[in-house]
Amino acid sequence: MMAVxxxxxxxxEDDQNIEVVQEAEQTVDEADVQDESEVQxxxxxxxxxxxxxxxxxxxxxxxxxxLTYANIREGADVSxxxxxxxxxxxxxxxxxxxxxxxxxxxxxVNGYIREDLVxxxxxxxxxxxxxYGAGDISAEAVTVDAEAEAAAAEAAAQASQxxxxxxxxxxxxxxxxTEADSSQAAAQEVSVSTSDLDLMAAIIECExxxxxxxxxxxxxAVIMNRIRSGEFPNTLSEVxxxxxxxxxxxxxxxxxxxxxxxxxxxxAAAQDVxxxxxxxxxxxxxHAGGGSGLTIGNQTFY
Numbered sequence: 001m002m003a004v005x006x007x008x009x010x011x012x013e014d015d016q017n018i019e020v021v022q023e024a025e026q027t028v029d030e031a032d033v034q035d036e037s038e039v040q041x042x043x044x045x046x047x048x049x050x051x052x053x054x055x056x057x058x059x060x061x062x063x064x065x066x067l068t069y070a071n072i073r074e075g076a077d078v079s080x081x082x083x084x085x086x087x088x089x090x091x092x093x094x095x096x097x098x099x100x101x102x103x104x105x106x107x108x109v110n111g112y113i114r115e116d117l118v119x120x121x122x123x124x125x126x127x128x129x130x131x132y133g134a135g136d137i138s139a140e141a142v143t144v145d146a147e148a149e150a151a152a153a154e155a156a157a158q159a160s161q162x163x164x165x166x167x168x169x170x171x172x173x174x175x176x177x178t179e180a181d182s183s184q185a186a187a188q189e190v191s192v193s194t195s196d197l198d199l200m201a202a203i204i205e206c207e208x209x210x211x212x213x214x215x216x217x218x219x220x221a222v223i224m225n226r227i228r229s230g231e232f233p234n235t236l237s238e239v240x241x242x243x244x245x246x247x248x249x250x251x252x253x254x255x256x257x258x259x260x261x262x263x264x265x266x267x268a269a270a271q272d273v274x275x276x277x278x279x280x281x282x283x284x285x286x287h288a289g290g291g292s293g294l295t296i297g298n299q300t301f302y
Contacts, residue, residue, distance in 0.1 A: 058124060060094050060095075061120065062092055062118035062124050063089055063091050064087060064092075065117065065119045070212065071113070071212060071213060073113070074112070075111075084109030086109075087141075089127050089128055090141060092104035092105065092140070093105050102118065106141035107140035107142070109142070117297065200220055200273065201263075201270040202258045202262045203254060204216050204220050205257050206253050207219045207248065211296070211298060211299060214279045214297070215279075215296045215297040215298075216266060216269035217278065218279045218299065219299075220269060220273030220277075221278040221279060221280050222284060222285065223239055224273060227239055279296065283302055
């Protein structure tokens, strides 16, 4: 009988060992790939959860989408007392809504803000981060000193009353009057009579009744700028009733507002305008909607 060479048996055993080692290495590699895949999947899930949590944290937030600040009022009405101001990009938490107004809380202020003056959700987050950077919300509303505001309004009203009762210079005023006196007279071209105040408040309501205080003052400031510019008539009524300028004058809207009286908010804005308030600089025109110029609320001044 022929004996089988021992070397053949050794080769077979070595081959088997190699296969076992290769299988073990393959199993380890597959386990590593699986572990790495599981780690990546976990990281993706964690990132998604973090993003969802971030999105959720902004679901009830709004940011002031204005140039300066948005007023927070005691009630859902433009004539309601202003109790706080939300600076541009600053954030408030929505706790309710009331027909175009949002009930919000921000810092120590709890009140109502006009819905059209803010953006919400992702837009609010993007606006806030663009202005203040990512991280915890730190830009919030500031409180308004109600007594100080009331005192300022009363002072403006008294100033208007004094101007209305002031004695106009006599026609025979001395020729040697100083240049300073002449300049002062020019600056007070428009006497603030009761009819002037009524007319200014009425046109402000017609053109900006639904706008913020800044927008109301802006309309009044345009009229005052025109009176002083030399390019338009130099009296309040002539500027407002100038042909082709203010639409409410020929549609009957201005007459209707004059007959019933403008809102308190529009009277307050008119009084402030006569006292020198100006939110639009030396601009002479405005129109509804956006465009080139200074946009306040739903109007652009240019």
